[in-house]
Amino acid sequence: MQSETVIRALGALAQEHRLATYRLLVQAGADGMAAGALADALGLPASSMSFHLAQLSHAGLVTQRRQSRSIIYAADYSAMGALMGYLTENCCGGASCAPAAPADERNVA
Amino acid sequence: MQSETVIRALGALAQEHRLATYRLLVQAGADGMAAGALADALGLPASSMSFHLAQLSHAGLVTQRRQSRSIIYAADYSAMGALMGYLTENCCGGASCAPAAPADERNVA
DNA sequence: TCGATATTTCGATAGTTATCGAATCATTGG
DNA sequence: CCAATGATTCGATAACTATCGAAATATCGA
Numbered sequence: 452m453q454s455e456t457v458i459r460a461l462g463a464l465a466q467e468h469r470l471a472t473y474r475l476l477v478q479a480g481a482d483g484m485a486a487g488a489l490a491d492a493l494g495l496p497a498s499s500m501s502f503h504l505a506q507l508s509h510a511g512l513v514t515q516r517r518q519s520r521s522i523i524y525a526a527d528y529s530a531m532g533a534l535m536g537y538l539t540e541n542c543c544g545g546a547s548c549a550p551a552a553p554a555d556e557r558n559v560a
Numbered sequence: 561m562q563s564e565t566v567i568r569a570l571g572a573l574a575q576e577h578r579l580a581t582y583r584l585l586v587q588a589g590a591d592g593m594a595a596g597a598l599a600d601a602l603g604l605p606a607s608s609m610s611f612h613l614a615q616l617s618h619a620g621l622v623t624q625r626r627q628s629r630s631i632i633y634a635a636d637y638s639a640m641g642a643l644m645g646y647l648t649e650n651c652c653g654g655a656s657c658a659p660a661a662p663a664d665e666r667n668v669a
Numbered sequence: 670t671c672g673a674t675a676t677t678t679c680g681a682t683a684g685t686t687a688t689c690g691a692a693t694c695a696t697t698g699g
Numbered sequence: 700c701c702a703a704t705g706a707t708t709c710g711a712t713a714a715c716t717a718t719c720g721a722a723a724t725a726t727c728g729a
Contacts, residue, residue, distance in 0.1 A: 575716090575717085577717090604718095604719095605718080605719055605720080606719095607718080607719055607720075607721090608717075608718055608719060611716095611717075611718080611719095612717090615716095626725085626726085628726065628727070629725075629726050629727065630726095
């Protein structure tokens with residue numbers, strides 16, 4: 452994982468509505484949730500929700516698929532796993548302050 | 561860990577210079593590095609470096625101590641550990657996509 | 670105390686990000 | 700094919716963030 456990718460992922464999660472969105476999608480699991488359902492749940496106008504979903508999507512944190520008129524978003528766990536791996540590798544110099552992640556994709560940004 | 565704290569930490573790391581700074585501090589370990597040394601290493605003017613260090617500090621990711629004329633910054637691993645814990649708890653609904661963290665500070669943002 | 674060194678604070682400016690209504694696009698049911 | 704529904708794109712605006720020089724603050728050595 453490259454630092455630019457990491458920065459995009461961190462930046463995507465570093466916003467109230469997007470962090471809440473991501474958490475809802477994690478809870479929803481593989482079924483995911485439609486953009487409109489997310490907007491309702493968070494009390495956001497559709498255009499704002501769409502803006503935030505685009506950020507999460509661009510950061511690779513969520514996937515999208517169309518189901519009839521709705522677009523269903525779902526959390527992409529592998530991206531979060533990669534992010535966790537990067538943070539772990541770059542925290543405590545790999546000796547790990549929190550035991551986690553694969554540990555052989557060592558990365559010098 | 562509260563979501564506001566999480567957002568601040570994520571936001572602090574979601575910036576090229578600050579991520580690089582944090583990585584240098586992780587490598588430096590407990591000895592830490594002086595603000596000026598960090599500025600030199602990253603090729604940033606002192607005032608910009610100071611700005612970024614303040615963000616990291618405000619997010620609780622680094623500690624600071626004065627040593628004579630210099631101010632030494634060091635990575636605070638516990639904050640990163642807490643962040644990792646939060647992300648893990650809120651990723652895969654705690655079932656963990658990347659096995660990590662304490663796991664009993666369950667948190668509903 | 671004075672001058673030099675290390676850092677932070679201030680202030681101006683440029684760039685980025687968030688917000689949200691209106692317009693547009695895509696899909697479905699009748 | 701048309702109206703309705705679900706979502707995105709556009710455009711304007713407000714808010715926040717980054718940058719960096721100059722000025723201010725703290726510490727040390729002579």
